Each structure stands twice: as structure tokens, then as C-alpha cells.
Amino acid sequence: TVTNTATGPHHEKPAVWLDGNIHASEVTASVALLHLLTHLCTGHGADERVTRALDTRTFYVVPRVNPDGAELALSEVPFVVRSTTRAWPRPEQREGLIGGDVDHDGRSLQMRIEDPNGTWKPHPSIPKLLVAREPDEDGPGPYYRLLREGHVEGYDGVNIPSAPPLAGIDSNRNFPYQWRRFPEGEGFGWGHGDYPTSEPEVRAVVQGVVDRPNIGIYFAHHTYSGVILRPYSDRPDDAFPTVDKWTYDELGRRAEAITSYPYLVVYDGFRYDPKDVITGVGDDWAYDHRGLFAWTTE
Ligand SMILES: [Zn+2]
Structure with missing residues (x-):
């Protein structure tokens, strides 16, 4: 006051x-x-x-x-x-991609996974940065998918949905x-x-x-x-x-x-x-x- x-x-x-x-x-x-x-x-x-x-x-x-x-x-x-x-609406963490510090560097960031159908590519002069692939762009790559850093619970072999936050x-x-x-x-x-x-x-x-x-x-x-x-x-x-x-x-x-x-x-x-x-x-x-x-x- x-x-x-x-x-x-x-x-x-x-x-x-x-x-x-x-x-x-x-x-x-x-x-x-x-x-x-x-x-x-x-x-x-x-x-x-x-x-x-x-x-x-x-x-x-x-x-x-x-x-x-x-x-x-x-x-x-x-x-x-x-x-x-507080956990809401359920007390337990549900399945999917759960964010976290997988490599124990003190930060929870993002993960790139090489994939010929990925929608991201390295920046030409700063490769640690990713930039968007053009919709009609084909090669030479490499291309990446981008996921939140974390681990997947209940992986079905195909889909990686984000887990609802606890x-x-x-x-x-x-x-x-x-x-x-x-x-x-x-x-x-x-x-x-x-x-x-x-x-x-x-x-x-x-x-x-x-x-x-x-x-x-x-x-x-x-x-x-x-x-x-x-x-x-x-x-x-x-x-x-x-x-x-x-x-x-x-x-x-x-x-x-x-x-x-x-x-x-x-x-x-x-x-x-x-x-x-x-x-x-x-x-x-x-x-x-x-x-x-x-x-x-x-
Ligand atoms: Zn706000």
C-alpha cells in the first residue's frame, strides 16, 4: 500500500x-x-x-x-x-513427452532428431541454430525434428504427444x-x-x-x-x-x-x-x- x-x-x-x-x-x-x-x-x-x-x-x-x-x-x-x-486435475503425471533436464546440464532446452522429413535445418553460418525448412525444399539436408528436452513415457513407436502438465x-x-x-x-x-x-x-x-x-x-x-x-x-x-x-x-x-x-x-x-x-x-x-x-x- x-x-x-x-x-x-x-x-x-x-x-x-x-x-x-x-x-x-x-x-x-x-x-x-x-x-x-x-x-x-x-x-x-x-x-x-x-x-x-x-x-x-x-x-x-x-x-x-x-x-x-x-x-x-x-x-x-x-x-x-x-x-x-499443485497437481491438477490429476495427482499423477500422464503419458507423453515430459519435459526435463535429460543431459543434466542444468537446463531444460530442446532436442533435435535427424529426420529426412524434418521441418528444421541448420542455419548456414551458425549451425547450432535451426531455421525453418521451406515447404517445397528438397535436399540435401540434413533436416531435423525438434522436440522439447525430456523423456517419453508410454511411447507407442510412432507418436510423441506432449504430456499434459502435471x-x-x-x-x-x-x-x-x-x-x-x-x-x-x-x-x-x-x-x-x-x-x-x-x-x-x-x-x-x-x-x-x-x-x-x-x-x-x-x-x-x-x-x-x-x-x-x-x-x-x-x-x-x-x-x-x-x-x-x-x-x-x-x-x-x-x-x-x-x-x-x-x-x-x-x-x-x-x-x-x-x-x-x-x-x-x-x-x-x-x-x-x-x-x-x-x-x-x-
Ligand atoms: Zn500471463
Whole structure:
């Protein structure tokens, strides 16, 4: 909680909520929020805008929503884990290609397997790098298939499917907005959990926002795409409240100018599957249930 307590208590000022690193491997979200904390704490009295912001506003900053997941992602052999550490929906690892550090070099990388039908080839001047083979390219090779470093359980002699991750939760599908239960492993909503806010990290975010009715703006910081996203994920803008849309568009334009990231409505510009939508997402919940100007910076 950051504000100038000399000008009033935090809960009597309009506030911004900023969280990050709900996705375990997206640790730069934590770094960005630590940077923000430094900027606020060193700027008061030195920077006119920071001073005014802290005199009249409150910042609630949660740099690491998902500490267990981040610690696992940054463990001795770092690997990609989507969200939390708990096994879900099954307690046991299932068959397929399971990522890991096969050659014990402390890293879990990728494996190339020579194959005349492979879709990758060595870069002409840096052969340890692979580049894509042209669709009509024939010889002389060598060509490679590329697999995640790991081992295969239950190999049938032909297929090498990726094993579903043991820690299968996606916490940003677990919020109580249009939450859906998908068939196991299907859809980009997969990882939704047992019920909305079944995951303690999500429950804590939801309770933290609900307990602070002075919050007006909500940011969820992620890492991957270089975009500034706003609701909705599951419906077009047709029925979006007009004044809210104008406000979002003006703020989005300013954010684009500052960051160079494009401002996008998730439904229009950030769909994983054009025939499906994602649900149970934090910013949709914050806007729809709480009336906050909610963003996902990605
Ligand atoms: Zn993310």
C-alpha cells in the first residue's frame, strides 16, 4: 500500500490496483512492479506528478501473486509452469513427452532428431541454430525434428504427444466471470480449476479487490506478447457502455504512446482460437463485477 499518509489514509483516496506474475514464468511482471514501487517511493517530493499522485491517490501493488509458481519456474533447472504448483486435475503425471533436464546440464532446452522429413535445418553460418525448412525444399539436408528436452513415457513407436502438465491450473481462467468447465485438456480455457476462485492465489486477489472499494483501476501485469488488453474476452464491443469505451480508448491511446505496445480489445484482437473465447479472466471480472477500468498488460 503506497500513499502519502500525511494527506489522508489510504482507504479514503481513489486507488489503483496493480498485480503481476499470476502466471508463474512471467517473472518480468514482478520486476516491473518492483520498479514502480521504487519510482513511487523515490519520486515523492522529487517528481511533481509522483508527489501529486501519492498525495491524492493510493497504489495497491502485488508484485508476485503466485510466489510458489514463480519459485518453481526459477528453480535449479528452470522450466515453464503456467500457474500454480499443485497437481491438477490429476495427482499423477500422464503419458507423453515430459519435459526435463535429460543431459543434466542444468537446463531444460530442446532436442533435435535427424529426420529426412524434418521441418528444421541448420542455419548456414551458425549451425547450432535451426531455421525453418521451406515447404517445397528438397535436399540435401540434413533436416531435423525438434522436440522439447525430456523423456517419453508410454511411447507407442510412432507418436510423441506432449504430456499434459502435471500442474495444469491456469489461474487466469479461475476468476468468477463467465467461468466454464471444459472437457479435460480442451480449449484455451483449460486450467480453469474446480470452481471460480478455487485457487488460493485467485481467491486472495478477488478478496483483496473487493475489500478495497476505493479502487477504480485494475492492472494485471503479464509477460509474452507486448500488448495492452482490455475487456471483454468473450463478447464484441457492440453492447459495451459507450462512455466506458471512450474512456478506455483515450487511456489506451496514451498507453500506446508511452509504451509503443498496441492497445487491443481481447475479443477483437487477442483471440487464441477465432471460434472460441477465453473466460474466467481477471480483467473481465474486475470490469464486469466491480466496475473498474481493468487492463491486462501482457
Ligand atoms: Zn500471463
